[in-house]
Amino acid sequence: MSFNIFEKSKENIIIVAHRGVSGGNIPCNTLTAYETALKQGADMIEADVSCSADGKLFLFHPGMEKEHLGIRRSLKRMPFSKIEKLRYINYDRTPTQFGIIDFDSFLEQFKGRCFINIDKFWDNPEKIYEAVNKHGMNDQILVKSKLKKNVLTVVEQLCPELPFMPIVSEEHPMHEELMKMNINYIGAEVLFKNDNSPLASEEFIDMMHSDGKLVWVNTIIYDHLHQLSGGHSDDTALTVSEDYGWGWVADRKVDFIQTDWVMMLIDYLKRSGKYYR
DSSP: OOOOHHHHHHHBOEEEETTSOOBTTBOTTSHHHHHHHHHTTOSEEEEEEEEOTTSOEEEOOTTOHHHHHSOOSOGGGSOHHHHTTOEEEOTTSOEEEEEOOBHHHHHHHHTTTSEEEEETGGGSHHHHHHHHHHTTOGGGEEEEEEOOHHHHHHHHHHOTTSOEEEEEESOOTTHHHHHHSSSOBOEEEEEBSSTTSGGGSHHHHHHHHHTTOEEEEEOOOSBTTBOSBTTOSHHHHHHTOHIIIIIHHHHTTOSEEEESOHHHHHHHHHHTTOSBO
């Protein structure tokens, strides 16, 4: 099975499952969370990749050891032989049966099945790229980063063929420059605080599309005090109205929506006629 993100974007809004679909006793960044996301209809899964003290790649959001495992020690300082014995805790802070998965196992599990956004790529670019190559999954992978010269240099020199998106906030100052670089620049993840942001405008999105680029918007909430999409979020979709939360974003003709509520978002988009292109 071949993967072409541009062709997929012509079929429907690409739904990205933030760390899979977690809830109840199922923690994020586990195989079960990702399998659940695919069962709910996600096109892409987002994975946080970390590295152990002895150089083993695994899935975990760095800095969240206390929240997800109930420990205070950084996993980056531990060998993987100890990491793999740990178990996630659930929302009630009760230990679960779910352990931390190594990156190779994750890749093999989802090879040929869906698109994958690798978060934290820039912490270990060489190791991650080597693993992706080993599994032959370059066409499934998307990497994103804030606009930093050193990062762009790494992309050009190490992995120019991997689909790449810069993460831009309130403005996109390097669009023209990126199109001239030896980078597989496919579009941008846009962050905006309110509806009046240039990145939230139909004019900006039309410009990106006219240049053959895609636009990614997050309706997830990390911190309600720091909005990623001007208040049009998963939270407002569920507490104010679906039209205000998700519909407003979809009406801008964006190409990706990253969410924590995959099934409900897809159900709404289909009911409202906004899912298919």
